[in-house]
Amino acid sequence: xxxxxxxxxxDLVLPPTDPGTPRAAVLPPPEGRPLDxxxxxxxxxxxxxxxxxxxxxxxxxAAVENRLHAVRSLLESxxxxxxxxxxxxxxxxxxxxxxxxxAGYDFSxxxxxxxxxxxxxxxxxxxxxxxxSRLDRVPVGLRTHLKSWLPGAHFAVLAGPTxxxxxxxxxxxxxxxxxxxxxxxxxxxxxQTDWPxxxxxxxxxxxxxxxxxxxxASSPDWWGTGKLVEFAAYLxxxxxxxxxxSSVRREVCHWCGMDLIGDRCGFCGAPLTVLxxxxxxGTGSYAGAQDAGAYTDAQxxxxxxGARGTAPRAVDPRTTDPRRALxxxxxxxxxxxxxxxxxxxxxxxxxxxxxxxxxRALP
Numbered sequence: 108x109x110x111x112x113x114x115x116x117x118d119l120v121l122p123p124t125d126p127g128t129p130r131a132a133v134l135p136p137p138e139g140r141p142l143d144x145x146x147x148x149x150x151x152x153x154x155x156x157x158x159x160x161x162x163x164x165x166x167x168x169a170a171v172e173n174r175l176h177a178v179r180s181l182l183e184s185x186x187x188x189x190x191x192x193x194x195x196x197x198x199x200x201x202x203x204x205x206x207x208x209x210a211g212y213d214f215s216x217x218x219x220x221x222x223x224x225x226x227x228x229x230x231x232x233x234x235x236x237x238x239x240s241r242l243d244r245v246p247v248g249l250r251t252h253l254k255s256w257l258p259g260a261h262f263a264v265l266a267g268p269t270x271x272x273x274x275x276x277x278x279x280x281x282x283x284x285x286x287x288x289x290x291x292x293x294x295x296x297x298x299q300t301d302w303p304x305x306x307x308x309x310x311x312x313x314x315x316x317x318x319x320x321x322x323x324a325s326s327p328d329w330w331g332t333g334k335l336v337e338f339a340a341y342l343x344x345x346x347x348x349x350x351x352x353s354s355v356r357r358e359v360c361h362w363c364g365m366d367l368i369g370d371r372c373g374f375c376g377a378p379l380t381v382l383x384x385x386x387x388x389g390t391g392s393y394a395g396a397q398d399a400g401a402y403t404d405a406q407x408x409x410x411x412x413g414a415r416g417t418a419p420r421a422v423d424p425r426t427t428d429p430r431r432a433l434x435x436x437x438x439x440x441x442x443x444x445x446x447x448x449x450x451x452x453x454x455x456x457x458x459x460x461x462x463x464x465x466x467r468a469l470p
Contacts, residue, residue, distance in 0.1 A: 113160065119196070120200065121201065131206075142177060153186055161175060162190045166325065166329055196329055197337045215366040218357060232337075238260075238334065269283060293318070303338045307340070355368040
């Protein structure tokens with residue numbers, strides 16, 4: 108039985124890439140909808156699928172997150188995962204579609220929920236903007252802010268995995284792109300430009316035609332302007348996605364018993380801690396979870412290291428080697444529940460090794 112993927116907005120649902128891919132369920136917004144109806148919506152998903160992974164952008168209104176927490180508390184269920192993402196609307200929609208695709212395979216609900224943070228590292232999400240004067244989700248310098256008032260000034264902004272901003276024009280600095288095979292998805296707003304297709308496609312070596320989809324309704328608010336063309340480059344191959352997640356070492360959460368990859372449980376949020384002798388175990392509570400990312404391969408190389416409170420670091424898949432171990436933490440100073448922010452994630456171009464077979468989805 109596949110795990111249900113649910114979203115908090117219809118904007119996060121893209122057409123599936125193949126007819127066999129399950130679609131995400133849309134949970135209606137809390138405005139004008141009684142709590143009992145929201146509970147019934149989630150109960151139906153639990154009865155049909157057993158577990159539910161709800162993707163909720165961090166940019167969603169507080170009322171949406173509060174309603175989700177209320178539903179989970181009233182149902183007293185440990186089978187509901189709330190996955191937050193900082194990706195812009197189009198990038199978040201791509202992430203949801205990838206999770207729906209992986210839900211058709213034999214991944215456990217815990218692995219699927221914690222895989223969202225891993226997959227987000229491989230989505231290059233950005234936009235071409237007519238103005239950055241109201242952009243507050245990506246750092247904007249004063250000089251760039253002033254230039255945005257010039258007539259005809261356009262800016263290419265990359266929100267993730269590493270924030271970057273360049274002015275579109277002659278002699279422009281190139282946006283750092285992926286060094287693995289991707290496809291490009293566009294969503295056009297009121298800005299008339301073909302820059303993503305004419306500039307990004309050759310620079311990022313994107314094969315095949317550029318796909319287009321309607322602009323998500325929340326994109327103008329996220330980017331601070333309606334004059335934009337949003338884009339997202341992503342891994343399109345289901346076999347690579349499957350092997351990418353499969354290659355990461357799995358652990359069992361000590362708090363709720365769910366499988367997980369990375370350094371934090373996708374269901375209860377408990378961090379994975381380092382034990383004496385190099386072992387790991389999940390511990391902690393939902394309230395103590397930190398937003399950091401650390402992944403090791405299935406052979407156990409790249410142990411978790413670091414201390415609570417360390418800021419998460421951006422992952423560069425071009426330079427990351429999943430078989431190179433992170434330096435061990437100083438056990439004399441790290442707290443007992445220390446966990447890793449480590450950036451070691453597997454490289455998608457090495458996910459499928461020689462002789463690897465293409466996995467099949469569950470019927």
